Amino acid sequence: MTDVIDIRGLVKTFGSVRALDGLDLAVQQGEVHGFLGPNGAGKSTTIRVLLGLLRKDAGEAQLFGRDPWRDTAELHRRLAYVPGDVNLWPNLTGGEVIDLLGRLRGGLDERRRADLLERFELDPTKRGRSYSKGNRQKVALVAALASDVELLLLDEPTSGLDPLMESVFRDCIAEFRTEGHTVLLSSHILAEVEHLCDRVSIIRSGRCVESGSLGQLRHLTRTSITAHLESVPAGLDTLPGVHDLDIDGHRVHLEVDTNRLDPVLDALQTGGVQSLLSQPPTLEDLFLRHYGDRIGEDVEEDVQGVAP
Amino acid sequence: MTGTLTLLHAFVRRDRWLYVWWGIAVALLYVSQAWSVDGLYKTQAEFDKAAAAMEGNAALIAMAGPARALNTTGGQVTWQAAAFGAICAGLMSMSVIGRLTRAEEESGRDELLRAAPVGRYAPMTAALLDAMLANVVLGLLVVGSLAAYGLAVADSIGLGVGLTLTGWVFSGTALIAAQLTASNRAAYGLAGAVLGVAYVLRAIGDVSSPVLSWISPIGWYQAMHAFSGLRWWPALLPVVAAAAVIVGARTIFDRRDFGSGVLAARPGPARAASGLANGLGLAWRLQRPAFTGWALGLLLGGLSFGTMGDSVKDLVGDSSYSQDLILHGSNDIVDAFYATMIVMLAMIAAGFAISSALRPHSEEDTGRVESLLATALPRSTWLLGHVVVTLVGTVVILAACGLGLGVSYAAVTGDTGPALRYVVPSLTFAPAVLVLSGLARLLHGVAPRASVLAWLGLLVAWVVLLFGDLFHMPQWLQDLSPFEHLALMPLEDFRLAPFLVLTLVAAALSAAGQLAFRRRDLA
Numbered sequence: 001m002t003d004v005i006d007i008r009g010l011v012k013t014f015g016s017v018r019a020l021d022g023l024d025l026a027v028q029q030g031e032v033h034g035f036l037g038p039n040g041a042g043k044s045t046t047i048r049v050l051l052g053l054l055r056k057d058a059g060e061a062q063l064f065g066r067d068p069w070r071d072t073a074e075l076h077r078r079l080a081y082v083p084g085d086v087n088l089w090p091n092l093t094g095g096e097v098i099d100l101l102g103r104l105r106g107g108l109d110e111r112r113r114a115d116l117l118e119r120f121e122l123d124p125t126k127r128g129r130s131y132s133k134g135n136r137q138k139v140a141l142v143a144a145l146a147s148d149v150e151l152l153l154l155d156e157p158t159s160g161l162d163p164l165m166e167s168v169f170r171d172c173i174a175e176f177r178t179e180g181h182t183v184l185l186s187s188h189i190l191a192e193v194e195h196l197c198d199r200v201s202i203i204r205s206g207r208c209v210e211s212g213s214l215g216q217l218r219h220l221t222r223t224s225i226t227a228h229l230e231s232v233p234a235g236l237d238t239l240p241g242v243h244d245l246d247i248d249g250h251r252v253h254l255e256v257d258t259n260r261l262d263p264v265l266d267a268l269q270t271g272g273v274q275s276l277l278s279q280p281p282t283l284e285d286l287f288l289r290h291y292g293d294r295i296g297e298d299v300e301e302d303v304q305g306v307a308p
Numbered sequence: 309m310t311g312t313l314t315l316l317h318a319f320v321r322r323d324r325w326l327y328v329w330w331g332i333a334v335a336l337l338y339v340s341q342a343w344s345v346d347g348l349y350k351t352q353a354e355f356d357k358a359a360a361a362m363e364g365n366a367a368l369i370a371m372a373g374p375a376r377a378l379n380t381t382g383g384q385v386t387w388q389a390a391a392f393g394a395i396c397a398g399l400m401s402m403s404v405i406g407r408l409t410r411a412e413e414e415s416g417r418d419e420l421l422r423a424a425p426v427g428r429y430a431p432m433t434a435a436l437l438d439a440m441l442a443n444v445v446l447g448l449l450v451v452g453s454l455a456a457y458g459l460a461v462a463d464s465i466g467l468g469v470g471l472t473l474t475g476w477v478f479s480g481t482a483l484i485a486a487q488l489t490a491s492n493r494a495a496y497g498l499a500g501a502v503l504g505v506a507y508v509l510r511a512i513g514d515v516s517s518p519v520l521s522w523i524s525p526i527g528w529y530q531a532m533h534a535f536s537g538l539r540w541w542p543a544l545l546p547v548v549a550a551a552a553v554i555v556g557a558r559t560i561f562d563r564r565d566f567g568s569g570v571l572a573a574r575p576g577p578a579r580a581a582s583g584l585a586n587g588l589g590l591a592w593r594l595q596r597p598a599f600t601g602w603a604l605g606l607l608l609g610g611l612s613f614g615t616m617g618d619s620v621k622d623l624v625g626d627s628s629y630s631q632d633l634i635l636h637g638s639n640d641i642v643d644a645f646y647a648t649m650i651v652m653l654a655m656i657a658a659g660f661a662i663s664s665a666l667r668p669h670s671e672e673d674t675g676r677v678e679s680l681l682a683t684a685l686p687r688s689t690w691l692l693g694h695v696v697v698t699l700v701g702t703v704v705i706l707a708a709c710g711l712g713l714g715v716s717y718a719a720v721t722g723d724t725g726p727a728l729r730y731v732v733p734s735l736t737f738a739p740a741v742l743v744l745s746g747l748a749r750l751l752h753g754v755a756p757r758a759s760v761l762a763w764l765g766l767l768v769a770w771v772v773l774l775f776g777d778l779f780h781m782p783q784w785l786q787d788l789s790p791f792e793h794l795a796l797m798p799l800e801d802f803r804l805a806p807f808l809v810l811t812l813v814a815a816a817l818s819a820a821g822q823l824a825f826r827r828r829d830l831a
Contacts, residue, residue: 051682053830073686081682087675089594090491092576099580100590104683125575129414129491140679153682 002065004029004151004182005050009059012045012206019045021206022059027184027199032177034193034200035186036287042206043186044084047155050184051081063151077106080144084156084186086136088128094139095124101143113146119168133160145172152176152183158192170195190283202290209290214283221281221289222255225264230272239263250274311426315434319408320441327442330400331449334393338467339453341388342381344779355379362387366616367648370511371774373530374521382459382535386467390534391510394526395503397446397475401439402499405482408435411492419566432561436483436554443475460535467534473546477525478503480553487560490569497601504605508612516616525549587685587693594671595664595694599701602660603708606653610712610730613649617720618642640799646713647799650730651773651791653709654737658766660705661745664698669752669759672831681830688826695749695818702741710734733797739810740790744769746817753824756831 005027012020020042027033037043048054049061052072061068063075088097102108117124120138131139137160144152152173158166166189173183173196187193193200194214201211210217222243229250236252237245241260246253252271256264258281268276349355359378362368369375373391377383409432412418421431451468455461478499485498506524513521514530521527528549531542583589668691671677681687710731718727748762772781772789786792790813793806 048678048830051678053678053681055827055829072681073684076682077684079682081679083675083678085675086679089676090493091597092593093578095578096576096580096584100584101679101683103580103585104680104685106684123575124578127576143679 002029003027003062004064005033005184006062006065007046007050007060010046010049010056010061011058012042012049012054013057019206020049020056020059023203023206024208025201025203025211027182029182030177030180031198032173032183032185032196034197035184035203036188036193036200037203037290041203043203044155045206046203047081047153047184047186050153051076078149079151079153080105080147080149081153082137082140082144082155082157084159086140088131088136088139090127090129092128093125094122094128094131094135097128097139098124098143098146101140102147105147105149107148108143108146109148113142116142116146116172119172120165134162134165137161138165141169141172145176150181152181152185154183154185154187156186156188158187158189166192190287194283202286204290210286217286218281219258221258221285223258223261223281224253224255224279225268226251226253226277227268227271228252228274228276229268230274233267233271236264236267239267311424311430312433312437315421315426315430316437316441319434319438323404323438323442327400327445330396330442331445334396334446334471335449335453337393337396338385338389338450339457341385342454342457342459344775345381345384348779352379359384366515367645370515370613370616370649371652373510373526374514376533377536380535382463385454385459386530386534386536390467390470390530391507391526393450393471394474394529395507397443397471398478398499398503398506400442400446401475401479402482402485402496402503404439404442405435405479405486406492406495406499408438409483410486410489410495413566414490414492422566429558429561432483432558436479439479439482440476443472443479446475447472463535463538466532466538466540470529470532470534470543470546473543473550474525474529476550477546477553480550480557483557484553484560487557487564488569494569501601501605504609508609512612512615587690588696589693590680591667591690591693591697595667595697595701598663598667599660599697599705602657602701603705606657606660606705607708607712609653609656610709610714611716612712613646613653614713614716614718615720616645617717643799644796646717646730647733647796649713650710650734651737651796653713654706654734654741655766655769655773655791657702657705657709657737658741658744658769661698661702661741662748662762662766664694664701665745665748666752666759666762668694668825669756672756677830688822691822691825695822698745699742702745703735703738706734706738706741707731729798736797736802736807737791737794739807739814740769740794742814743790743810743817746814746821749818749821750824751821753821753828756828 003026005025007023007025010020010023010025011018023042023046025035025046035043035046045054049056050063050068052068052070052075055069064078066075068075088094092100098113099108102113116122120142122135122138122142126135128136137157141157144154158169161169170192173185176183183196185193185197197214199211199213200217202209202217229252232247232250232252236242236247236254239256239260240263241257242264243255243257244253252268254264345355349358356379362378363375371391372387375387378387409418412421412431418431422428447468449468450471451464454464454467481502482495482499485502486492486495489495489498506526509524510521510527510530513519513524513527521531525546528542528545531539533539584593668677671680677690681690710733711728713730713734714727717730718724744762744765747765748759751759751762769789769791772786772792775781776786776789776792790810793810795801795803795806
């Protein structure tokens with residue numbers, strides 16, 4: 001598989017702020033890649049470097065094996081971009097914007113344009129200033145999806161969409177992928193990411209902290225287990241990877257690191273399992289694991305920043 | 309009206325320093341005239357002689373106002389500062405009203421406010437009171453500074469009160485504009501047009517048909533004759549007019565829905581026209597409304613000045629001072645007058661060129677350019693589209709100025725020969741105008757956050773034009789204005805060298821700006 005997006009050790013600074021601090025990211029041809037991270041982690045900066053809007057300070061960033069800063073126009077023919085906050089020209093209609101962006105990309109599929117307008121229930125005759133937030137977002141989505149491109153760069157593309165439109169969006173992305181095309185999807189909507197993405201990368205403070213398929217990532221976090229046993233075996237609390245053990249008569253509740261599930265199940269079995277409820281980690285757990293302790297670390301970073 | 313005072317309090321708190329700075333700037337505009345006059349003329353005889361020359365100069369009268377008591381310090385202050393002071397009060401009122409009414413409504417903040425327990429009229433009333441208060445501050449600072457300088461107190465009060473009242477009228481017209489249009493940008497355009505019309509009406513009125521000055525709020529202000537037999541009754545006119553426009557604004561406000569103007573938004577085309585397919589097509593589409601406004605406005609400006617025909621001859625005296633100042637050694641009074649008008653119109657046209665050159669900056673600032681440059685449109689091509697619109701737009705607008713002048717001059721004098729006579733002279737100022745827009749382009753490329761400073765160039769040019777010769781400014785200062793280097797056609801013969809040099813400077817500034825833009829991060 002060739003990498004459509006290949007970023008290694010990317011650094012981008014704004015004054016004294018290091019927005020990207022040695023970021024690595026690889027997106028393969030034909031996958032929908034989730035791009036997660038707390039606000040201010042550097043997701044939009046990464047995408048804007050990939051678009052050639054920002055100039056990198058160090059490291060490597062390649063799109064289709066080429067330099068996004070130098071080969072901007074040629075690369076842009078092959079991709080479409082949807083920002084999280086679409087600003088439209090107040091006196092241009094939605095239809096005009098869709099046509100303009102499509103033509104600038106090198107043409108758009110007329111049938112798909114009409115089809116998308118219908119599916120997203122978008123009125124193309126309204127002027128930019130009178131669209132609501134969700135409808136502005138739809139204009140950019142239709143413009144992107146109606147273009148004939150191989151790669152979509154989506155930066156929180158569904159902010160402001162209602163659940164119905166959100167599901168239309170998911171269908172469209174799924175169709176786009178079946179054609180063998182690639183998507184980089186930055187999003188905070190976990191259900192969306194879980195539903196669409198083959199692989200995800202989680203970034204924090206300008207660095208990639210986790211990358212892999214959802215299945216792989218789930219192994220990095222804890223599974224929650226509740227069991228009713230005939231008798232509770234001793235030594236559960238000493239098993240590696242067990243946390244928050246709570247024994248209430250014959251009922252046992254515990255959390256266990258997912259890659260250490262096996263010994264725990266063995267131990268439980270010796271007690272005679274009557275019922276067992278096991279909850280795999282949700283993406284939310286995954287998120288919180290990486291986002292959650294951020295207050296502590298930010299303080300630490302601030303202290304480092306102040307020190308000479 | 310519930311909540312009006314609370315809102316007013318919040319507005320005043322937020323903007324108080326802004327008003328103080330406006331007030332200081334305008335007070336300086338007035339009092340600096342007194343300083344410079346007193347510094348310039350050592351003897352009364354010298355002063356009388358200069359005053360006589362100014363009195364006879366139709367171009368100066370068109371620019372400033374009716375010439376009264378020009379051989380006194382107070383008379384000079386009134387003459388030089390009143391019209392521009394009124395414009396400043398108008399601009400301030402317009403920006404205060406626009407910002408607190410239509411801009412708030414457009415952004416949705418007003419909706420939040422009106423959902424709170426405040427009266428229907430509270431935000432609008434508070435904004436109006438805020439603007440009126442700001443004009444009071446303006447007037448007080450003018451009165452205070454002039455009285456402190458030592459000018460007659462009663463006349464100083466007259467000049468200050470007149471300014472405040474004129475500001476009130478323009479606050480009211482801005483409020484109407486904010487009700488009529490659905491966007492703040494359009495509201496500014498409309499309110500600005502009212503200011504422009506008021507200024508031009510009195511310009512023509514003061515030179516040839518006095519009745520026109522009586523339709524203009526600026527004319528009313530000058531009719532108070534401060535420092536030349538102050539009379540108070542013309543002050544009633546702005547009071548009545550302000551009341552009328554405020555009632556009018558409120559009536560319109562009652563009849564419109566929240567968020568809309570009077571003209572309901574019509575659906576637009578569902579498909580883009582074939583021209584909207586590249587950077588140039590988009591730049592033209594975006595700048596077309598502004599271009600049309602400027603072109604029509606300046607065509608009208610040319611047409612109105614042209615109506616003065618040959619009557620300007622009677623106004624220019626024949627002292628040797630006047631010969632130096634206005635005629636530049638020539639005998640052709642009409643040519644001299646129209647040459648000056650052409651420079652003025654070209655400087656107004658520079659307003660289009662600069663704002664057009666800054667348009668890419670606002671596109672970038674509002675984040676619209678991001679989606680655009682994520683397509684196959686290269687940055688340089690995108691910017692070039694805007695450059696072409698600035699260039700062609702400037703040339704067309706300058707031609708419109710000259711055409712307007714010539715056509716109405718020909719119509720008034722019955723001599724069709726000169727109908728096209730002022731087109732070329734007007735076009736010869738294109739390089740000067742483009743130097744100023746090139747400066748804007750450079751700032752946008754190098755230091756986008758400072759790009760508003762591009763307007764300083766135009767300010768310098770105006771100051772040099774209005775006060776350069778009059779107050780014998782040092783040559784290096786006058787040389788800063790690109791307009792100073794070009795021949796005053798049709799009064800003087802065309803000079804090729806400065807024309808070429810300025811063209812090269814403009815091209816270099818613009819090219820440097822584009823190169824810098826290509827290399828920097830996008831905002």
